[in-house]
Amino acid sequence: MVRRFVKERDKISVEDIALPGFLILRSIQLGGAQKLGDLAEQLDLTSGAITALCDKLEAKGFAERQRLQGDRRNVWLDITEEGRQLLNRYPELGKRGVSLLFGSFNEEELACQKEIFERIYANLEGFSERYMAMVKEYEEQNAEEKTEEKPKKKPAAKPNQNYFLNY
Structure with a gap:
């Protein structure tokens, strides 16, 4: 947008x-x-x-x-x-x-938009730190899987899936 x-x-x-x-x-x-x-x-x-x-x-x-x-x-x-x-x-x-x-937009819709954007804005506080912590968790998880006999196979993506939030 x-x-x-x-x-x-x-x-x-x-x-x-x-x-x-x-x-x-x-x-x-x-x-x-x-x-x-x-x-x-x-x-x-x-x-x-x-x-x-x-x-x-x-x-x-x-x-x-x-x-x-x-x-x-x-x-x-x-x-x-x-x-x-x-x-x-x-x-x-x-x-x-x-x-x-x-x-x-009517007043109710504008109020709803405002609330949503305020929540997104609040979620941005510390976002990069939380995201990097998540990356570190993945790295640790991957390191553990490499020491196991066989790593778990990821399921194939479904066709026509909305990838916006799935990258």
Whole structure:
């Protein structure tokens, strides 16, 4: 679902600015000039993606890079007056996009989705550690099986099985 959303999102361009570019401008508008690394982390973008987006925003005159005296390594991005005008031309772009995705759901369905996503989010806490513990258990189990006479044969997969959770 996330991949499909990203593919669709990346097809959207308003005044030759991709949707993540609008997110960058909105973030700067709300929080002031920000370091490129912080923007990348906040918006879950790679350093390459943030650089390309900032190049485009700067080329269009919507944002400008700044370096502080004495700290040339950190690059900050600030919104220009043209960038503010761009956001003003599309004041509810984000809200309307959310409405396109979730507007067909009733309050009960939205509450259920929220609860499910909160549970998934909570399950992510310590996920990598628990997963690696599980891997270690498999490794120990496999080591024990190798010392036995014959390892147990795994059953063959059923045709047309949903492999999403079975890898």
